[in-house]
Amino acid sequence: MLGEGIVKGMLETAKNFAGSFVSEDRLTTVEYPEQRIPTAENARVFPFLIYDGPDWHAGLRCVACQICEKECPPKCIYIEKSKDKKPDFVGKPQIYPARFDIDISVCMSCQICVEVCPFEAIKMDTEFELATGDRFGGLLLDCRELAKSNEYYHSIHPTEAAEVDARLAEEKKAAEAKAKAAAAAAAQKAAADAAAKAAAPKPGAPAAGGS
Numbered sequence: 001m002l003g004e005g006i007v008k009g010m011l012e013t014a015k016n017f018a019g020s021f022v023s024e025d026r027l028t029t030v031e032y033p034e035q036r037i038p039t040a041e042n043a044r045v046f047p048f049l050i051y052d053g054p055d056w057h058a059g060l061r062c063v064a065c066q067i068c069e070k071e072c073p074p075k076c077i078y079i080e081k082s083k084d085k086k087p088d089f090v091g092k093p094q095i096y097p098a099r100f101d102i103d104i105s106v107c108m109s110c111q112i113c114v115e116v117c118p119f120e121a122i123k124m125d126t127e128f129e130l131a132t133g134d135r136f137g138g139l140l141l142d143c144r145e146l147a148k149s150n151e152y153y154h155s156i157h158p159t160e161a162a163e164v165d166a167r168l169a170e171e172k173k174a175a176e177a178k179a180k181a182a183a184a185a186a187a188q189k190a191a192a193d194a195a196a197k198a199a200a201p202k203p204g205a206p207a208a209g210g211s
């Protein structure tokens with residue numbers, strides 16, 4: 001029937017309007033900003049960079065590999081690599097971003113940067129109250145503005161953050177075991193070389209069994 005959908009919609013609205021006087025479940029709106037609906041755990045707005053520990057710069061997980069910059073569809077990530085290195089999360093010296101900017105006025109919240117990052121360094125934030133009157137830089141966020149702690153990540157996406165922590169702990173354990181095995185192999189080789197050197201005849205010494 002023509003207009004059936006409109007009638008159904010109006011009936012639903014009327015039901016909620018009348019029902020809201022007797023049941024709070026039918027109150028589908030809140031008086032924002034005084035009242036707020038809790039943000040869903042899987043909500044995503046714009047990306048941020050994660051750091052571990054108390055020092056945001058030292059703990060930044062990003063190693064400036066620039067994969068996210070290349071894959072970002074609207075090209076709103078700008079990265080400059082550092083000239084020196086700092087330890088990464090497993091203690092390996094790594095390049096870090098001397099500059100890391102995201103223009104969130106261009107970002108389309110697609111999350112591709114998060115999916116392609118091999119270092120769990122960039123995640124989606126749930127912060128949405130970002131309006132500004134500054135049209136020429138207010139929405140261009142730099143590294144310091146993008147950097148947020150792992151504790152913050154846990155507070156907004158607890159399930160996902162716990163999974164990431166477990167994965168990183170596994171990787172760290174594997175890297176430590178590999179380094180330990182390499183050190184043991186190097187020590188064994190050095191000991192074998194030293195034993196072979198000690199067993200070799202000294203220059204000028206008479207050969208064993210000679211007259």
Ligand code: SF4
Nearest residue numbers: 072107108110111113
């Ligand atoms: S969410 Fe998408 S558009 Fe935004 S910075 Fe990441 S890849 Fe680019």
Ligand code: SF4
Nearest residue numbers: 062063065066068117
């Ligand atoms: S956020 Fe991830 S993908 Fe992007 S540069 Fe840093 S380490 Fe590479």
